[in-house]
Amino acid sequence: MSQAPENREGPVVTPVRVVIALCLVAPFVAMLWVGSYAKTDPVFIGIPFFYWYQMLWVLLSTALTMIAYKLWQRDQRARSAAKGGASQ
Numbered sequence: 001m002s003q004a005p006e007n008r009e010g011p012v013v014t015p016v017r018v019v020i021a022l023c024l025v026a027p028f029v030a031m032l033w034v035g036s037y038a039k040t041d042p043v044f045i046g047i048p049f050f051y052w053y054q055m056l057w058v059l060l061s062t063a064l065t066m067i068a069y070k071l072w073q074r075d076q077r078a079r080s081a082a083k084g085g086a087s088q
Contacts, residue, residue: 016075023068027061 030036031054040048047055 014075016071020068020071020075023064023071026064027057030057 037050037053040050042049044052
């Protein structure tokens with residue numbers, strides 16, 4: 001048996017990837033927890049809370065998905081630069 005370190009390409013958990021996961025999971029948790037928004041007050045410009053809360057999450061989900069995508073791109077560029085820099 002050799003004592004050389006294994007060079008496996010398995011999944012890596014980094015703080016950036018944890019933030020990405022949180023950005024992607026937050027909208028699901030917010031929408032599946034119906035008890036938190038199943039009410040009519042406060043009313044916003046005549047729209048009950050139940051409806052405007054969900055519409056707000058449409059915008060928030062878009063923003064969070066965009067943030068997750070940009071973080072993923074940055075993480076992939078950093079990993080590929082580290083891999084390319086290590087092999088040269």
